[in-house]
Amino acid sequence: MDRPWFDQDTGTLLLDEYVLERDSYRRIIEDELITDAELVEQTQRVASLLQRLEEVLSPEAKSLATEVLCELAVLNALQVKRLQAASVIPQ
């Protein structure tokens, strides 16, 4: 899946579009129901992909990827906290 992460003209991030195309995401959206099996399957998929990524990255690329993943996790935590504060999701 060798596609650009950013739109060359506008500089906007394209990853969300790729997420929307993925079967794993579509399955959740279609029935708006997250089953135990789907959750387990997705966690296993993510763990497996992270293991593969770690194996193929050079030390320099791995350092950058670690930073990206950690900062993404922080951003996600911020988002969850804000949604909790707005009572969109239970605390």
Next chain:
Amino acid sequence: MGTFNSSRTVPYIVEDLAPVAQDVMRHFEQQDFEVTETPIPTGGVQVSIRRGGTFKAIIGLRTALNIKIEPVANGSSVEAGVGIFGQQAIPTAITLLVFWPVIIAQVWNMAQEAKLDEEALRVAEESLKAHSEVATGATER
């Protein structure tokens, strides 16, 4: 059974669950697990077990297999699931982390592969049965 926990309800009523928790803790202590006990507001008790290599540390806290034993209508409920050692609730700081679902699944897989959840439920059930018989004077036929 939930996504990352195993549970069962047994028809044994035991007023004082402390001796049951002691039995569960002793069972796992004998296998070199570190164990601790935490009271639950519902009148139940939670036993946490952990051992190096199986349970992972996150933000200085160690994950553990938490075994909750609680009184329910006409019996007792026993539930084994991944949590934090000696804590009833998982701290919000951990649940906010995007990789927490991956970690909890991995730790749960390790616990299941070692059949720790089944063992915990079995030991708790046997103890509940024994202590309910002591309380009622009942004997098995």
